[in-house]
Amino acid sequence: MADSITHTHHQVPSPAHHPLQGDKPVHHGIYVPVVGKFSISLVWALLWMAFSIYIAQDWLHDLGQVVGIVPAHLIIWGIAIIPGFMNAFLVAGLLLDRRPPVRHPEMALPGITVLVAAYNEADNIAATLDSIERQGYGGPLQVIVINDGSTDGTADVLATCHHPWLEVLHLPHNVGKAQALNEGLSRARWHLTVTVDGDSYLYRHALENLVRRYLSDPPNTRAVAGAVLVRNSRKNFVTEIQEWDYFHGIAAIKRLQSLYQGTLVAQGAFSIYDTTTLREVGGWPATVGEDIVMTWQMLEQGHRIGFAENACLFTNAPDTWRQFIHQRQRWSRGLIEALKLHWRLLFKRRMSTLFIWWNLLFPYLDLVYTLAYIPGIILALFGIFWIVGPMTLLVLPLGLLINYLMYSVQIKMFTEQGLKVRRNPLGFMGYALFYNLVLQPACVVGYVQEILNRTKQWGTK
Structure with missing residues (x-):
């Protein structure tokens, strides 16, 4: 590969992963261990599911008269009972979650390597680097920046960026994000490696908060995902809706997964990793969903993945429905890849295994939503309530509670970071009422594409 820099290649020694691992957290008031919280959440979710099954008997009988008893069970379990279990578990987990404090905030910050893979980011890369400069990171x-064969002038913009910590690697032709990151990883000098997308903006103290979360987490942690939020949320209705998904849904799920010892995706947009572990797993694989596949490989090796809710990065979300659909298709394909390559995680005896089983069920749930629930909505408009009817209204209170809890959790974090939630009622209404009508059929297409082994290209994030 053509390299625009020359420097001495530094040997990365075996790191002391967690210098704080001997410290014991101090708990005030009633302390419920994580296993206890998991048990409480699971029991509550099972009770909710049992109640749902009980009250759904008439619904099952009536729908079975129309489509048959087996299809009726598949439909109702897919649109009501299993999602109800998941939502009940989520509610309990959010109510029980207490984010652990950062230990020894006065401790000197370690050196970090930041990898920025960029393909045709001439309009954004300078601002991304400026946001890194403004971090004022207190360590080495x-x-x-790995310029992955860009054709739009990204190289010219990078030539004007003069930061003492910046190294630029120009690849002669486009090789894809995974290989671009691996080229940068081969040159990483520090024990900790951070990835940042080339069209992103780091909010203040994001790097420090991410690093300190990593150092404060349990000693088997090998990666921590940052909080990715929408940067271009004011552009149009498509980005306004996604603002709520990133702010509400994605962040809440990552918090819950982190609580139970296993965030499932350390996303490439903004995460920190142990450099040695990254190299041991071979870096990012040449797959459609390179970040989820790599994360699951770490999980399969027994490592833990955390989440830093206060390490905020703002990124450009897809601003057309076409781009959005392509992105979610890619994410869905990445899920199938991870399940195919790391199915053994389904049988690991750890709390996070529950979320692996959830992911295994997502194709079924998305398929039922697409082929049954959406047609059921159309039928209900004509007064036919076989699928969508009075029974489905029972899930609304739980849905409202979940959204309230997500909002309460996130607004607290925003306040602590000096951020404000802007008024976006139109986006919220679209997120609550319309979003899944596009999202879940797009996911179904993604699953089919992975089965057909269609290729992936840059531009779908």
């Missing part, structure tokens, strides 16, 4: 910093 190495930033490697």
Whole structure:
């Protein structure tokens, strides 16, 4: 590969993953261990599911008269009973979650390597690097921008960026994000590696908060995902809706997964990793969903993945429905890849295994939503309540409670970071009422594409 820099290649020694691992957290008031919280959440969710099954008997009978008893069970379990279990578990987990404090905030910050893979980011890359400069990170910093064969002038913009910590690697032709990151990883000098997308903006103290969360987490942690939020949320209705998904849904799920010892995706947009572990797993694989596949490989090796809710990065979300659908198709394909390559996680005896089983069920749930629930809505408009009817209204209170809890959790974090939630009622209404009508059929298409082994290209994030 053509390299625009020359430097001495530094040997990365075996790291002391967690210098704080001997410290014991101090608990005030009644302390419920994580296993206890998991048990409480699971029991509550099972009770909710049992109640749902009980009250759904008439619904099952009536729908069975129309489509047959087996299809009726598949439909009702897919649109009501299993999602109800998941939502009840989520509610309990959010109510029980207490984010652990950062230990020894006065401790000197370690050196980090930041990898920025960029393909045709001439309009954004300078601002991304400026946001890194404004971090004022208190430890040694190495930033490697990998220009992945861009054709839009990204190289010219990078030539004007003069930061003492910046190294630029120009690849002669486009090789894809995974390989671009691996090229940068081979040049990483520090024990900790951070990935940042080339069209992103780091909010203040994001790097420090991410690093300190990593250092404070349990000693088997090998990666921590940052909080990714929408940067271009004011552009149009498509981005306004996604603002709520990133702010509400994605962040809440990551918090819950982190609580139970296993965030499932350390996303490439903004995460920190142990450099040695990254190299041991071979870096990012040449797959459609390189970040989820790599994360699951770490999980399969027994490592833990955390989440730093206060390490905020703002990224450009897809601003057309076409781009959005392509993105979610890619995410769905990545899920299938991860399940195919790391199915053994389904049988690991750890709390996070529950979420692996959830992911296994997502194709079924998305298929039922697409082929049964959406037609059921159309039928209900004509007064036919076989699928969508009075029974489905029973899930609304739980849905409202979940949204309230998500909002309460996130607004607290925003306040602590000096951020404000802007008024976006139109986006919220679209998120609550319309979003899944596009999202879940798009996911179904993604599953089919992965089965057919269609290729992936840059531009779908």
